[in-house]
Amino acid sequence: MKFYVCIKMVPDVNAPLQIKDGQLIQDSDRQILNAYDASAVEEALVLKEAHGGEVEVVCIGSSKASETIRKALAMGADKATHILTSGDEEYDSGSYAKILAKFFEDKSYDVLSLGKQSQDTDAGLTGSMVAELLDLPYATNAVGLEAEKDKLIVRRQGDTGQEMLELPTPCAVTCSNDMNEPRIPNLKGIMASKRKPMEQVELSALGLNEDELTAKTTVLRYEEKPEREAGKKFEGEPDEIAKEVAQLLDTEANVI
Amino acid sequence: MSTILTHIAIADGKIKRSSLEVLSHCKQLAEQGGHSVEAVVIDANASSFVEGIQKYGASKVYVVEDPIFKNHMNTPLLKALSNVMETANPSVFAFASTEGTKDILGALAANQDAAVLPDVSSFELTEGGVKAKRPVMAAKIISNTEAKGDKVIVSVRSGSYDLVENETSAEVVKVDFSMDEGELKATLKEIISASGDTIDLNEAEAIVAAGRGVKDEEGQKLISELAEVLNAGIGASRALTEAGVYDPSLQIGQTGKVVSPQLYIAVGISGAIQHVAGMANSKVIVAINKDADAPIFEIADYGLVGDLYKVLPPFIEELKKIKS
Numbered sequence: 001m002k003f004y005v006c007i008k009m010v011p012d013v014n015a016p017l018q019i020k021d022g023q024l025i026q027d028s029d030r031q032i033l034n035a036y037d038a039s040a041v042e043e044a045l046v047l048k049e050a051h052g053g054e055v056e057v058v059c060i061g062s063s064k065a066s067e068t069i070r071k072a073l074a075m076g077a078d079k080a081t082h083i084l085t086s087g088d089e090e091y092d093s094g095s096y097a098k099i100l101a102k103f104f105e106d107k108s109y110d111v112l113s114l115g116k117q118s119q120d121t122d123a124g125l126t127g128s129m130v131a132e133l134l135d136l137p138y139a140t141n142a143v144g145l146e147a148e149k150d151k152l153i154v155r156r157q158g159d160t161g162q163e164m165l166e167l168p169t170p171c172a173v174t175c176s177n178d179m180n181e182p183r184i185p186n187l188k189g190i191m192a193s194k195r196k197p198m199e200q201v202e203l204s205a206l207g208l209n210e211d212e213l214t215a216k217t218t219v220l221r222y223e224e225k226p227e228r229e230a231g232k233k234f235e236g237e238p239d240e241i242a243k244e245v246a247q248l249l250d251t252e253a254n255v256i
Numbered sequence: 257m258s259t260i261l262t263h264i265a266i267a268d269g270k271i272k273r274s275s276l277e278v279l280s281h282c283k284q285l286a287e288q289g290g291h292s293v294e295a296v297v298i299d300a301n302a303s304s305f306v307e308g309i310q311k312y313g314a315s316k317v318y319v320v321e322d323p324i325f326k327n328h329m330n331t332p333l334l335k336a337l338s339n340v341m342e343t344a345n346p347s348v349f350a351f352a353s354t355e356g357t358k359d360i361l362g363a364l365a366a367n368q369d370a371a372v373l374p375d376v377s378s379f380e381l382t383e384g385g386v387k388a389k390r391p392v393m394a395a396k397i398i399s400n401t402e403a404k405g406d407k408v409i410v411s412v413r414s415g416s417y418d419l420v421e422n423e424t425s426a427e428v429v430k431v432d433f434s435m436d437e438g439e440l441k442a443t444l445k446e447i448i449s450a451s452g453d454t455i456d457l458n459e460a461e462a463i464v465a466a467g468r469g470v471k472d473e474e475g476q477k478l479i480s481e482l483a484e485v486l487n488a489g490i491g492a493s494r495a496l497t498e499a500g501v502y503d504p505s506l507q508i509g510q511t512g513k514v515v516s517p518q519l520y521i522a523v524g525i526s527g528a529i530q531h532v533a534g535m536a537n538s539k540v541i542v543a544i545n546k547d548a549d550a551p552i553f554e555i556a557d558y559g560l561v562g563d564l565y566k567v568l569p570p571f572i573e574e575l576k577k578i579k580s
Contacts (some may be wrong), residue, residue, distance in 0.1 A: 002396075010372065011393075013393045013394040013396070013529070014394075014510060014529065017396070019394060020399060024397065028444075034412065036300070036370075037537040040543075045514075051296070052469060083386050092366065093362065093372070094371075094372070097362070097366060112286070116292075118261065118360050119394070120392060120508075121373070121399075122375060122391075122392060122395075122510065124358055124361075124362070124374060124375075125361060125362035125365065125372060125374055126362065127362065128330075128359065128360065128362035128363035128366075129362040129363060129365065129366040131363060132334075132362070132363035132364075132366040132367050133366050137442045138330065138442075139359075139443035139484070140330075140358060140359045141355060141359070141398050142307055142360065143504060146396055146572070153445075155448075156359075156458075157355065157504055157505060158269070158328055158356065158447075158505075159267060159328070159354050159355040159454070159456070159458075159505075160267065160449060161447050161448050161449035161505060162447070162448040162458065162504070162505070163327075163328070163444060163446075164444070164445040164446040164447070164448065165442050165443065165444055165445065166291075166442065166445055167347075167442045168441070168442075168531075169440075173445055176511065178286065178497070178498065178504055178511065189394050196328065197328065214370035216370075216403055216404060216405055216443075217371055217373060217401055217402065217403045217404075218401065218402050219399050219400070219401050219403070220387070220400045220401065220402050221400050222392075222397050222398065222399055222400070223397065223400065224329055224397060224398070225391070225395070225396065225397055225398050226488060226534075226538060228541075228555045230553060230554045230555065230556065230559070231541075231556055231557035231558055231559065232557070232558060232559065233548070233553060233561060234558070234559065234560050235548065235561040237356070238562045238563065238566035238567045238570060239570045240568075241560050241561075241562060241569040242560065242562075242567045242568070242571035243570060243571075243574045244540065245348065245558045245560055246571055246574035246575050246576070247570070247574065248558060249519070249540070249558070249575075250280040250578045252553050253518040253519075253540045253558075255462070255518050255539070255540050256486070256579065
């Protein structure tokens with residue numbers, strides 16, 4: 001099977017951050033491979049190892065994103081396309097979906113795979129947008145994939161249970177990080193990644209006009225989340241503190 | 257005057273409370289701005305829910321009834337939603353943010369060339385669009401985001417708004433729907449349901465959540481007992497769903513469900529940011545952990561420092577006494 005996996009460079013949500021005049025400022029400019037995308041890469045590699053095929057990653061981003069792409073190549077992806085942007089454009093999920101749809105328009109593949117959401121914005125829109133724009137059958141929030149001839153079997157997490165879906169290829173799927181534990185690239189993988197083909201395509205070369213890509217949503221400003229104050233801590237004899245808190249939940253918090 | 261349309265989700269033969277929360281909020285926005293509020297229900301037995309929807313103030317209810325909607329599948333749902341959106345022509349189309357919604361939200365926006373604000377904790381109407389607050393960066397900060405355009409789709413986190421009854425007699429509009437097998441694209445082979453009568457975490461008034469500290473069957477038994485006393489849903493941290501101890505649908509956190517019950521009891525959960533992202537909006541948080549420095553205590557209203565195996569039995573006993 002031929003897999004295209006769309007990956008994204010994201011800020012590390014675990015790194016300290018501040019807000020200044022409504023702007024988000026991160027103490028370090030450390031950027032990482034979106035964890036959900038890493039799971040999508042991993043699953044494509046597992047299926048390739050079992051059934052043969054090819055895994056190509058596609059990333060939209062500034063020149064800085066090449067580090068993120070190298071990481072996916074070091075994990076074992078065969079090649080990469082980097083759709084190069086200036087990095088200061090203000091796109092939203094809809095803009096990115098249009099870029100990807102345009103890129104895939106004339107490509108042939110069996111599975112187009114993406115992370116189910118991006119760690120920084122948690123929007124989770126791009127996958128189903130791309131599928132709709134390309135008129136592909138799709139499934140989101142996949143927790144397991146199996147490849148069969150001309151078919152992708154997807155186990156997805158729904159509201160109350162898991163759904164087993166059979167999608168004819170070509171199809172699109174978005175992956176949960178509950179699917180697998182993405183491999184950490186080893187030294188051999190890292191060395192090999194440097195020789196793997198990485199094609200750079202200027203965004204402007206895709207032939208989209210700027211109007212089409214104008215974001216329909218804009219971040220006006222960021223603000224601190226109203227702090228939740230730490231309440232009361234109870235230490236001591238388990239019997240006593242258990243009884244005390246149970247009673248407080250009834251009389252003080254009024255939630256029993 | 258424009259139209260605010262609300263999607264009413266159905267689960268296990270009932271209207272999801274989170275959908276009615278969204279409808280209550282839309283009704284309020286409509287009254288403030290002189291707009292009309294309408295609803296759409298898509299289900300195998302859709303017409304049976306009209307009465308329940310009228311209670312919350314929709315002036316028109318679009319009913320799409322077809323056996324195909326017995327189980328969630330994105331292709332027919334998307335087709336029905338697109339049809340209704342074109343008929344109702346709403347300036348805002350609001351959803352409760354369920355897994356079912358997440359599955360189609362982007363596709364619907366692409367199909368209708370609409371702006372979309374997913375998973376918001378609040379939203380209001382502006383001149384020419386919608387302004388919303390969205391938790392981002394693992395819900396550590398809030399992004400104030402604006403969508404411009406004459407078609408804006410919004411999905412709202414459960415627990416963001418209170419239910420407000422507002423009995424209205426609604427005009428019922430039946431929408432024809434048909435779909436050939438061939439149009440279906442994907443085939444639903446099987447549904448692997450979580451154990452029978454578990455309480456839907458998005459709807460639960462109280463949740464007992466188990467973390468890594470719950471080490472064995474004895475611990476799980478205590479969790480079940482506590483949940484039973486409180487009529488609470490059981491949730492779990494990623495550590496325990498990954499280990500297969502609890503069903504993946506019970507996972508609470510950035511990756512799993514985002515919940516906001518009246519009472520959240522975190523048992524043996526340290527409080528990693530990914531978990532906190534899924535429960536920090538709970539009204540009252542109780543934490544039980546033997547590590548006094550566990551980050552969960554920073555957000556807990558009541559923190560019990562102690563071994564859960566020693567704290568839970570007397571805690572359960574006392575709650576039983578209070579309840580009886």
